[in-house]
Amino acid sequence: MDNYFVTSKPSSENPKFKPRPRPWRRSNLELNGKFDPKYRHSISDLLMHSYSEIGAFSHFYHIDGKPCQTHMNQINNAVNSDRQLQFRMQGISAIDLDNKGIYIVSVTKSGCLTVHDFETLYCQSTGSLPRLLEDESKHLMHLNLQRQLDDVRWNHANQDEVACTSVKSNEVLIFDIGYISSKPVEVLRTRRTLSVLGSEVYKGLCEIAFTTTDNSRLIASDTHGVVNVWDKRKSPLPSLELITGSRSTLNTIQLHVDNQTILGASKDGNIYIWDLRGGRTSAAFQCHNEAGLPPLISFKLASKLAKIGSLKAQSDIVPKEIHSIDLDPSCPYQLAFHLDDGWSGVLDIYNLRVTHVHCPPPAWLNGASISTDLLYLRKPSWLPTSSIYAVGSSYDCGIHILDFYPDTSSPSHVDYREDVESLSKMNHQRKKNIFVPLSEGVTTCASHPLNGTIIAGTKHSSLLVVSQPRWAF
DSSP states (O other): OGGGOOOOOOGGGOTTOOOOOOOHHHHHHHHHSSOOHHHHHHTHHHHHHTOEEEEEEOOOOEETTEEOHHHHHHHHHHTOSOHHHHGGGOOEEEEEEOTTSSEEEEEETTSEEEEEEHHHHHHHOOSSSSSBOOOGGGOSEEEEOSSOOOEEEEETTEEEEEEEEOTTOSEEEEEETTSOOSSOSEEEEOOOOBOTTSOBOOOOEEEEEEOSSOTTEEEEEETTSEEEEEETTTOSSOSEEEEOSSOSOEEEEEEOTTSSEEEEEETTSEEEEEETTOOOOOGGGOOTTSOSBOOSEEEEHHHHHTTOHHHHHHSOOOOOOEEEEEEETTEEEEEEEEETTSOEEEEETTTTEEEEEEOOOOGGGGTOOOTTGGGOOOBOEEOSSTTEEEEEOSSSSEEEEEEOOSSTTSTTBTTOOTTOTTSOHHHHHHOOOEEEEOSSOEEEEEEOTTTOOEEEEETTSOEEEEEOOGGGO
């Protein structure tokens, strides 16, 4: 039988023949049920360029049939000839979404706390109208608390609770959205601090954080350089104070995924790291006049930026106010920061090195004024995947969508090289940050935890829905 078989020639004798490559990436996706991070990054440019404003909702809401305070301030400011005064009286200062992205909570400078239904906002967003009226009957809660509000957060471990606070008050107000009442279900306060003359020192609260595992623990930074840690089961007063040894305002805090490490950033440009489990602290940070836990690490962010040779050669690196810090949900060692001059970047918290920087042109270069913008702390947001960072422009009406992927292939990476040979011409052209123009100036952003839709709050108290085309879902 062997005489009837025709033997094939070895492949070496047929150099023109090349085996067809198998689509291993697709096979891996089908087998593992998830994208490889590098493959996701390779197509992230399509996601970034697909964003556009599809809906805008002004805060023309009512309480008991009458315009709320934010609504009234918008009307008053529209006829106010003093353009500098109006910015103090309005604007959305913070936005947050619950774990599943069902509800959005927002607070305004005028004191309104509103819980919106995400699907209602998204379905009303058609992109065809310049301004839309939200269905107020779909609001889960709308209160005016008769005070400026500067931050709001959902309780990760108890999704019925939202907490808000103000830099003009030492109280954290906690509301139960299932129990609609104009009064909070719980009020937490900071401890009294006396000056050397015996008078009480004023404290306001800047930013709030909840742990993901314990619904009774809440953390907030204050205007006196202290991070207050409450255990709601024990007392309305802090059970622990994390000190900095400085009186500079702690604008922003972040809780690491281990729920034990706390990071904070101050108005004078410092970053602090505490460990609630304790640990050794340098004698330089011991404060014998204060009772509290000092930081394990403290440093000027400017000192880390100055180590980037190309940046130092082009700019004068000086300490700047840090508006916000935020840990990357898809890469927990990446700490994003945003500065008062519009710069953004990433600090690798494992080796305390700045790995990414985005430096937009200064406002004066484009003839813009930033005097009114100084009244706001801009609060950017990570998208849930792909290490993409969304931040409102410091002077333009729009948001920057930044590629902060933890690799030198990111256009924002400090070691990124445009002439690197390993990048194909196609990928080289696609890897860049983008700017999405919007109808109003943005003060704060939050991204949907499932589909990446960006909800932006503006200086004129509007909510903007920034999303991909509907077919992208």
